Amino acid sequence: MRMAELVFHTGPMDSGKSTLALQMDHAQSAHDRQGVRYAMHDRSGAARITSRIGLSVEAVEVTDSLDLYQDVVDRLSRGGRIDYLICDEAQFYRPEQIDQLARVVDDLGIDVYCFGILADFRTELFPGSKRLVELADRVVQPPVSPLCWCGRPATHNARIVGGVMVRQGDQVGVGDIGGGSEIHYEVLCRRHHRQGITGEMSKATLSEQTLPFDD
């Protein structure tokens, strides 16, 4: 018999994690499996899972005080059936909540699929993501990688404030990629994240050293 598992799907912003979360939910429910969707601090500002492709569905908002194991037990004791959990923006969950998800897998035999970024704009791990890497049965990267302005796979998240890439500030700052708003994010390869060269800067200061695909 297949054992339930805790899976962490992780990649930088804009790598299709929420899309995958919604696809997995759709695929599972099509086979009469019953799931619960959880999310935290979704970009939409609502209790939802929102994909940039345009899909969006309601979810249970995870608050700091929510005991995820107890929430699942309560739902089961009210007569519900639960085969799997979809947990989006899992980087924001407290480490204790990740332990609760592992207990859901081990003690209740329910599959838990988590989705989230690994590291913040300073390249430091989110505590929830660190705990997921420690506990997950599998850590999986989405199949499609976003690209840095130079054409390399984008692996790192940069925070842009007033047009400037910053390296200090609060770890949590809900926002989107692309210009428009005062605070937003851009995904870069490690080299350009380290050098602090955003797409906007590259257009202004393109030089021998920063030509695309230099070695």
Ligand SMILES: Nc1ncnc2c1ncn2[C@@H]1O[C@H](COP(=O)(O)OP(=O)(O)O)[C@@H](O)[C@H]1O
């Ligand atoms: N108009 C579009 N057509 C096709 N793909 C798109 C479109 N807009 C966004 N995407 C893709 O959607 C993905 C981002 O999806 P999303 O689930 O919101 O990412 P994440 O949750 O990882 O931040 C990217 O792979 C991006 O290329």
Ligand SMILES: Cc1cn([C@H]2C[C@H](O)[C@@H](COP(=O)(O)O)O2)c(=O)[nH]c1=O
């Ligand atoms: C890098 C970074 C990101 N965030 C926020 C910004 C978004 O609201 C989410 C990531 O969502 P996505 O679906 O993966 O695009 O996280 C943050 O709070 N702090 C950061 O350092």
